[in-house]
Amino acid sequence: MPELPEVETVRRGLNRVTLHRSIVRGDVLLARTLAYPDRPEAFWAGLVNTHLTDWQRRGKYLLGQLAQNDGKAAGYLGVHLRMTGQLLWVDPMEPVPTHCRVRFFLADHHELRYIDQRTFGRLWWVPPDQEPASIITGLQALGPEPFDETFSPTYLKQRLAHSRRPIKNALLDQSLVAGIGNIYADEALFLSGLRPTVLSCQTGPRRLAQLHQAILDVLTTSIESGGTTFSDYRDIYGVNGNYGGVAWVYDREGQPCRRCQTPIQRIKLAGRSAHYCPQCQR
Structure with missing residues (x-):
């Protein structure tokens, strides 16, 4: 999607x-x-x-x-x-x-x-x-837009403090933050060093701040690349998005991590795929 x-x-x-x-x-x-x-x-x-x-x-x-x-x-x-x-x-x-x-x-x-x-x-x-x-x-x-001032590390801390959902599942919740799906949740979690299975309530303020910045960074990079095309997405001229060629973990199961060369793993969380590096993400 x-x-x-x-x-x-x-x-x-x-x-x-x-x-x-x-x-x-x-x-x-x-x-x-x-x-x-x-x-x-x-x-x-x-x-x-x-x-x-x-x-x-x-x-x-x-x-x-x-x-x-x-x-x-x-x-x-x-x-x-x-x-x-x-x-x-x-x-x-x-x-x-x-x-x-x-x-x-x-x-x-x-x-x-x-x-x-x-x-x-x-x-x-x-x-x-x-x-x-x-x-x-x-x-x-819908929750706040990622680039809105209302979406902040403090906001994430308040919303996730009592949630026992895996952090990956929380990021897919459009009432928490609008617009993030499977691709950019995986990518932001990699950039922040968080495994997708970490419970939301166990993610401390420092790591939430890292996650917040990672979300902004990966969305900015992808927008600059015209988005991601793995199957059907095209821009209005029918041109593919280019972010997929530089993705850190998404859709890269079995391929070497771009940082440490450890094979990327894929698991299922609530029926959705989650890609991560077992060495870089804890």
Whole structure:
């Protein structure tokens, strides 16, 4: 699933190419892609003849702010890519791939396509008289963004003090911190020297401060690399992210640690894989 760096890369790309172009029409090729409204005619009634003024990101969600031609607010276009979703900026004359689910036709002969092989992703139109979280209910449970001031070592200490969950599982909890998934939890734990199995409540202030900094460092590095592509993720031009080539531990089971040459191990925690170096992480 695309995580914060991948979604942030898509957001930046969308802000470069889609803003202030009218949505002239659209086509829904798989109706269940629409979460709200769930009828294509109602979805397009809210979007056609509006234009995007800004794309924002909240956790792994994308929110495109809409306006009418007179500048009046027209709500939001919400997108969650889930496991295999892609937003691609293409020429409308390009062949439509099998897994294209929604097509947005914009002014001046441009098209934004939503591609999704596994069909878990969802799109929303949020009317202008509603807050995004009232329609996209997953937004309600999100914790702070990693780069927000509210996300700090002190915050982590307070939230984890009584938790007996493994620290890896805690980092995947979107109510603790928004946007981190399997890839960057593994990478941040490596950089902070923490094993994924360490209990959250047994992680002291010094190590939590190291973890906090590691989270910021690995997310910054991945954003600069355009995210990670191991399978389906692409930016809006269809280009792979480059972080995977320099990952410390994620998806490197059996390969030598980049620091100490010890083979990277993989275990299961609550049904999710966790990669770590048994020598560098304690």
